[in-house]
């Protein structure tokens with residue numbers, strides 16, 4: 001956006017949301033980090049992010065452009081949609097990491113993660129047994145399920161702290177190659193996390209039923 | 210309230226934007242004056258305009274209080290609670306048809322058509338008549354034209370219901386600048402943001418809908434965290450419960466089922482509503498009905514009333530718990546609770562809310578007016594007069610597209626702050642395919658058939674190429690009104706891709722345009738007709754006077770020439786008398802007036818001289 005000029009007065013905007021010369025709203029960037037004025041880091045301060053979100057909302061919301069030209073009204077609508085979408089993505093560490101992966105060209109499609117990670121094979125086998133027993137009315141399986149839930153939860157916490165460490169390493173990475181290597185690692189951990197989360201959800205559903 | 214609203218005095222000459230609460234039972238219009246939001250009263254000083262529309266025998270459509278009178282006299286030509294039908298087809302109003310005397314006409318598949326006399330109306334047209342009444346009240350009160358409005362809708366309204374409300378505004382000649390969710394509007398009216406930052410819950414039990422919203426207030430920003438509700442739950446359900454019981458009583462007392470008699474049921478409806486309202490203030494009351502010489506009387510205690518409606522009140526608590534869960538909060542974290550809607554006057558409702566949220570609810574503002582007042586504040590925000598507040602609302606339902614096997618792929622999740630968007634890339638499945646059809650649904654279920662069909666979007670005129678080669682990026686954008694906009698781009702050419710929208714429910718743009726035109730023509734016709742009628746009344750007056758004058762001596766004192774001129778002028782007036790052109794009639798009246806000037810003078814003189822003679826005698 002650096003080379004862009006204002007649609008209204010033709011002066012260079014240097015990528016600003018509002019033209020420095022005439023103050024008209026410009027076509028917004030769709031890059032969430034740029035939009036929030038943040039460097040592409042995986043660790044973000046939630047309080048700071050929220051502050052930016054509120055401040056940008058005040059400036060960009062369609063309510064502020066009722067009496068403006070159709071172009072500005074359209075830009076306001078687009079900008080606010082990007083702002084809201086971006087806030088939703090960036091405030092959650094997992095969706096934030098997935099966003100950065102996608103921006104960097106990694107494939108993070110909706111993997112059904114049917115393949116059980118090998119280290120979880122035994123756990124999943126036992127879980128399925130317990131679920132079967134519960135279905136046929138064996139209440140003693142409930143206890144086993146509760147144990148499984150506790151185990152899966154602690155696994156999830158473990159994965160989360162692993163992610164946290166990778167985030168720090170990514171943010172401190174010196175060059176593109178090492179950054180990409182860390183992203184590759186993050187991608188693997190996210191897949192594992194997705195799988196564990198599904199297990200937790202499944203057990204919780206069964207226990208609630 | 211004056212200190213609550215920061216007003217920009219320089220803005221006093223901008224066109225006014227009104228705030229409208231288009232309710233199931235009653236509607237209100239409000240505006241922002243220099244001290245804060247104010248409800249605009251009607252010509253009789255009434256603040257509530259009943260959401261009732263009636264077609265009189267002479268074909269004139271009336272709304273509000275005049276229509277309310279006709280509800281008993283001509284129930285077949287009168288309709289109420291039409292908000293329950295907004296944005297719906299005949300297949301999804303089974304429950305409404307069981308409980309309300311709607312008469313459905315042919316061709317109601319995608320839009321309900323109501324039969325009133327020999328005419329049919331869609332719900333947006335009916336609502337437009339109520340809106341027109343509110344617009345007129347506002348124009349009379351403010352002394353200037355009103356063409357822009359903020360209209361409130363239940364937070365849980367889907368896309369079609371929102372679109373129908375916007376259509377109603379357009380048909381009534383109002384540019385709807387924003388649809389605001391009713392509970393959010395109510396929170397604006399309370400101005401709670403001035404007291405402190407915190408979390409508030411708004412419990413809104415209206416005539417026909419129930420909404421719950423949880424908001425975070427922070428330095429004037431009202432951020433909705435989650436919303437939930439039931440568009441089939443409201444005060445009407447309480448009334449229907451009481452009517453049912455009374456009908457059974459009457460059946461056993463009189464040996465007669467009056468349930469099929471519309472007039473009797475309307476009288477009974479009034480009676481139970483009165484009893485219900487009284488029970489909010491006294492512990493015991495009576496339901497009384499006199500009909501065709503028979504009388505029905507039944508004592509009703511608050512205790513029994515509460516037992517009768519307990520399950521209805523309980524049904525509101527499920528959505529409240531879900532809303533708390535979605536907001537990620539426990540009841541203890543709710544700082545304030547606001548009550549909205551007439552049904553929240555019921556002590557049992559207040560008790561239930563207080564127990565759930567562990568906070569004493571706010572009831573300072575009139576629950577019937579608080580939504581309209583909030584709509585006026587939002588109007589002030591849009592006008593730029595209120596600069597210290599901003600609403601960030603959410604979409605109540607997830608938006609998704611139907612994929613293989615009828616499974617829904619969610620694109621925008623419920624409780625996402627709006628405006629919100631999502632993009633998807635579509636391609637073709639067979640060689641040379643020219644169209645791609647996208648079925649968009651709203652709802653939380655896994656299968657498209659269990660969700661609400663919103664529209665089918667047809668990506669047209671795709672360049673023929675081998676299967677899977679086309680790359681069309683479709684952007685789904687929910688705007689600040691909660692209404693979906695879809696645009697598409699061919700990624701290979703970068704060009705805009707044309708999209709044909711087929712809404713599943715509701716009116717097409719062309720239909721709305723036709724209704725706007727028709728309403729203008731009708732309004733113009735009405736005005737012309739009225740002006741001609743008024744001119745004829747004036748003509749009658751002058752012709753009667755002339756008739757009398759011809760008996761007077763003064764007539765004989767005129768020359769033959771003068772008398773002939775007058776008779777010619779009279780004939781001219783008689784010739785145009787039945788024309789519908791009021792200007793022509795008035796010209797002839799004026800001409801007759803001019804040529805009878807001397808006659809009038811002579812009569813005056815003779816009257817004076819007669820009077821003088823009289824005093825002498």
Ligand SMILES: [Zn+2]
Nearest residue numbers: 006009019022
């Ligand atoms: Zn500029």
